[in-house]
Amino acid sequence: MTQTPATRPRQNLPCMLCGERFGPEDMARHTEPVECGPCITCVGKPECFECRLMYCVCDVHRYRG
Numbered sequence: 353m354t355q356t357p358a359t360r361p362r363q364n365l366p367c368m369l370c371g372e373r374f375g376p377e378d379m380a381r382h383t384e385p386v387e388c389g390p391c392i393t394c395v396g397k398p399e400c401f402e403c404r405l406m407y408c409v410c411d412v413h414r415y416r417g
């Protein structure tokens with residue numbers, strides 16, 4: 353929960369996947385596809401994506417709730 357951006361970019365649109373608003377420094381986390389492996393539900397999704405699949409074995413996207 354870091355919501356104190358020093359410099360606020362103009363287009364601060366919420367992420368389509370997680371709904372979080374992000375600046376340029378978090379851009380990669382929300383837009384860059386991650387080739388994570390065997391789980392077909394979350395493969396190719398950015399890092400911020402949370403896989404709700406019960407049997408997801410992905411280290412990047414596995415839901416930690």
Ligand SMILES: [Zn+2]
Binds near residue numbers: 369400
């Ligand atoms: Zn996101």
Ligand SMILES: [Zn+2]
Binds near residue numbers: 388389394395412414
């Ligand atoms: Zn994944």
Ligand SMILES: [Zn+2]
Binds near residue numbers: 404408410
């Ligand atoms: Zn998954």
